[in-house]
Amino acid sequence: MEDTICAISTSLGVGAISIVRVTGPETLNIVSEIFSSDIKSSESHTIKYGHIVDSGEVIDEVLLMIMKAPKTYTKEDIVEINCHGGINTTNKILEVLLKHGCRLAEPGEFTKRAYLNGRINLLEAEAVGELIKAKSDSKRKLSLNQIGGNLTKKITGIREILVSLMANIEVNIDYPEYTDNLIITEGLLKEKLAVISRELASLVKGAKYGKIVNNGINVAIVGKPNVGKSSILNHLLDEQKAIVTDIAGTTRDIIEGTISLNGIEVNLIDTAGIHETNDLVESLGVQKSLESIENADVVLLVLDGSRAIDDEDKDLLNKVPKDKTIIFINKSDSLIHQDIDTDLSLVYGNTMEVDGLDKLKDKLIEYFDINSINKDLTYLSNARQTDLVNKASNALQEGLNNLEKGIPIDLIESNLKDCFDYLGQIIGDTYDEAVIDRLFQNFCVGK
Numbered sequence: 380m381e382d383t384i385c386a387i388s389t390s391l392g393v394g395a396i397s398i399v400r401v402t403g404p405e406t407l408n409i410v411s412e413i414f415s416s417d418i419k420s421s422e423s424h425t426i427k428y429g430h431i432v433d434s435g436e437v438i439d440e441v442l443l444m445i446m447k448a449p450k451t452y453t454k455e456d457i458v459e460i461n462c463h464g465g466i467n468t469t470n471k472i473l474e475v476l477l478k479h480g481c482r483l484a485e486p487g488e489f490t491k492r493a494y495l496n497g498r499i500n501l502l503e504a505e506a507v508g509e510l511i512k513a514k515s516d517s518k519r520k521l522s523l524n525q526i527g528g529n530l531t532k533k534i535t536g537i538r539e540i541l542v543s544l545m546a547n548i549e550v551n552i553d554y555p556e557y558t559d560n561l562i563i564t565e566g567l568l569k570e571k572l573a574v575i576s577r578e579l580a581s582l583v584k585g586a587k588y589g590k591i592v593n594n595g596i597n598v599a600i601v602g603k604p605n606v607g608k609s610s611i612l613n614h615l616l617d618e619q620k621a622i623v624t625d626i627a628g629t630t631r632d633i634i635e636g637t638i639s640l641n642g643i644e645v646n647l648i649d650t651a652g653i654h655e656t657n658d659l660v661e662s663l664g665v666q667k668s669l670e671s672i673e674n675a676d677v678v679l680l681v682l683d684g685s686r687a688i689d690d691e692d693k694d695l696l697n698k699v700p701k702d703k704t705i706i707f708i709n710k711s712d713s714l715i716h717q718d719i720d721t722d723l724s725l726v727y728g729n730t731m732e733v734d735g736l737d738k739l740k741d742k743l744i745e746y747f748d749i750n751s752i753n754k755d756l757t758y759l760s761n762a763r764q765t766d767l768v769n770k771a772s773n774a775l776q777e778g779l780n781n782l783e784k785g786i787p788i789d790l791i792e793s794n795l796k797d798c799f800d801y802l803g804q805i806i807g808d809t810y811d812e813a814v815i816d817r818l819f820q821n822f823c824v825g826k
């Protein structure tokens with residue numbers, strides 16, 4: 380972090396203004412060398428008008444935003460050069476900065492410095508990266524809330540309880556004669572762990588919501604050939620995306636499209652009809668359909684309501700995972716009585732008179748609790764955070780189980796320590812250099 384780094388922070392192209400950013404210990408010296416006046420003694424958080432000059436040649440007319448440490452994004456001196464937009468001018472200014480001793484910043488290096496200098500924690504740093512990439516309003520709010528600090532407060536709160544518990548246990552062991560300290564009895568520990576367990580459970584549940592906001596929901600539309608899967612896809616997308624014919628085996632490959640349900644992305648995956656076939660291409664399609672059942676968050680099993688249920692339908696009813704399947708009985712416009720023996724969620728509808736599809740959307744909203752997800756949007760979200768919060772929760776559960784088994788309190792302390800460490804990794808209190816490097820590589824240069 381001794382280097383003074385620079386990067387173009389705006390996207391490179393034709394535009395009115397571009398921003399070239401500089402941070403590090405030599406910022407004020409280097410910029411003074413290439414600017415029409417000395418800025419070393421300029422007031423912090425001021426804007427200065429002038430020119431960037433290289434070997435006597437004026438490169439551009441600019442505004443400098445001068446921000447001196449420590450109240451800056453990186454907690455180091457920062458100068459942002461607001462220059463004329465366009466690739467040529469912006470690159471030229473970058474070139475002059477490099478010539479005068481700056482190093483080109485790596486992706487995310489400004490934010491990495493903000494983190495390493497203690498300005499933001501890892502959770503907040505990740506959220507900055509996500510915010511820039513956010514393609515939906517929900518994702519934007521999720522990232523912004525992560526930057527906001529409520530989650531951090533929750534996590535540090537739990538860690539504080541854990542620390543005070545561990546400290547008390549240590550004191551009880553090391554100084555049994557000190558009776559004015561809080562004595563951690565089995566009952567008291569159980570009580571405290573139950574509180575932490577509830578807090579962790581809410582974080583774990585939130586992480587599931589966060590994953591939905593970030594990745595959306597994958598719905599695999601499966602069923603026998605000709606039941607109307609592709610017609611349903613087309614109607615939900617409001618677009619003729621998949622070919623629909625009355626010839627069985629029309630859809631052979633996966634066809635996908637995305638809709639938004641109350642701000643949550645729903646990826647619809649139309650698949651080849653599942654049945655016995657000797658056609659090589661079709662059978663490869665069937666293989667893909669079976670895989671999509673496994674990978675889906677929810678399976679939409681389509682049955683043809685104008686025909687009686689046959690053995691192939693029954694076979695499929697057995698094949699689909701009970702915990703994530705909704706049945707859509709299609710062709711309700713020519714419905715015959717069907718005797719379906721199932722506990723699964725059922726929706727009747729058809730694509731001819733277009734009926735039941737709104738009910739289907741409501742089922743998805745209900746199934747994924749989408750209305751609750753949208754209320755708060757303060758969740759852990761990415762795979763790293765989710766993995767760590769699950770590990771923290773498991774460690775605490777182990778502590779509770781050990782307590783149940785009558786294992787001495789001082790041994791349970793190691794479960795508490797594990798829980799404390801995993802939570803620490805989420806906010807980057809303890810960190811692994813390789814993880815940090817990988818994490819910031821996904822950022823934009825100049826952020």
Ligand SMILES: Nc1nc2c(ncn2[C@@H]2O[C@H](COP(=O)(O)OP(=O)(O)O)[C@@H](O)[C@H]2O)c(=O)[nH]1
Nearest residue numbers: 605606607608609610623624625710729730731
């Ligand atoms: N009567 C009726 N026919 C439908 C309905 N939905 C689809 N079909 C017809 O069923 C046939 C197969 O439809 P398609 O969407 O290609 O089914 P897929 O093989 O499951 O993808 C086509 O001739 C459609 O016009 C419906 O709701 N009612």
Ligand SMILES: [Mg+2]
Nearest residue numbers: 608609629630
């Ligand atoms: Mg089809």
